[in-house]
Amino acid sequence: MDVLYFAWVRERIGQPKDTVDTGAATVRELVQELRAREPRYEAAFADLDALRVAVDQELADFDTPLSGVREVAFFPPMTGG
Amino acid sequence: MDVRVQDVEFDLGAELNRFAARQTGMGAVVSFTGIVRDLAEGLDVMQIEHYPGMTEKALTKIAQEAKTRWSLGDVLVIHRHGALRADDLIMMVATSAPHRVDAFAAAEFLMDYLKSRAPFWKKEVTKSGEDWVAAKDEDEDALTRWN
Numbered sequence: 001m002d003v004l005y006f007a008w009v010r011e012r013i014g015q016p017k018d019t020v021d022t023g024a025a026t027v028r029e030l031v032q033e034l035r036a037r038e039p040r041y042e043a044a045f046a047d048l049d050a051l052r053v054a055v056d057q058e059l060a061d062f063d064t065p066l067s068g069v070r071e072v073a074f075f076p077p078m079t080g081g
Numbered sequence: 082m083d084v085r086v087q088d089v090e091f092d093l094g095a096e097l098n099r100f101a102a103r104q105t106g107m108g109a110v111v112s113f114t115g116i117v118r119d120l121a122e123g124l125d126v127m128q129i130e131h132y133p134g135m136t137e138k139a140l141t142k143i144a145q146e147a148k149t150r151w152s153l154g155d156v157l158v159i160h161r162h163g164a165l166r167a168d169d170l171i172m173m174v175a176t177s178a179p180h181r182v183d184a185f186a187a188a189e190f191l192m193d194y195l196k197s198r199a200p201f202w203k204k205e206v207t208k209s210g211e212d213w214v215a216a217k218d219e220d221e222d223a224l225t226r227w228n
Contacts, residue, residue, distance in 0.1 A: 007130055007202035008213050057135035059198065073132060073200075077216035080160065080201035081115050081172060081192055 001066070003034070005044070006075035009051065012044040027053050027072060028062040044074075052077055082148070082156050084140045086131060088163035093170060100157045100175045107154040109181040111188045113174050119167040123207045127165045132200035136160070143194045147176070150190065150227075151183040158191065160201065193223045 003018045024030040054073040144156040154177035178184040203214040
């Protein structure tokens with residue numbers, strides 16, 4: 001599964017993308033796995049309220065199941081317009 | 082429906098003229114234009130990041146939703162990404178409808194959703210450093226009027 005990062009999430013992690021092999025059932029479980037990797041991931045995911053998530057390019061929430069999902073993206077609240 | 086995400090400039094007058102010329106039988110065209118402001122006082126560059134693929138889908142979905150809510154002729158959305166400077170045009174929306182009330186409401190709806198639900202992020206780069214622009218509570222609150 002591809003995991004994408006945007007804006008300051010990308011900057012904190014230091015790269016725009018990871019390809020992960022995960023057994024996580026939900027986005028929240030995936031976040032727990034990522035946080036355990038390295039301090040830069042811990043820093044990026046320290047405050048979930050400050051983050052938004054998209055699953056296969058649709059806005060989702062942290063309890064969204066990951067079965068069959070190909071792409072998960074994490075980013076701060078959007079500021080278009 | 083025309084949704085474009087691009088790094089190059091667009092010609093506001095030409096886009097609006099082209100859009101209006103296509104609208105047969107419509108009594109109203111409303112447009113909104115977003116312009117880079119130098120809120121940081123000394124803005125060097127406004128860097129606009131987006132999520133390729135999802136951005137186009139999100140904008141299309143927002144535009145389709147507007148067409149189900151109001152009696153519209155057509156919708157145009159152009160949003161730029163990349164490095165912009167103060168007074169550059171960031172984006173525009175245009176709507177057409179038989180009546181102005183629908184055209185105005187749809188344009189406001191598009192802007193409210195686009196600000197908080199389309200995957201763009203702005204970073205202000207100044208001489209003294211750089212900062213991501215934080216989302217505003219009032220932009221999120223603005224969505225509640227469409228529920």
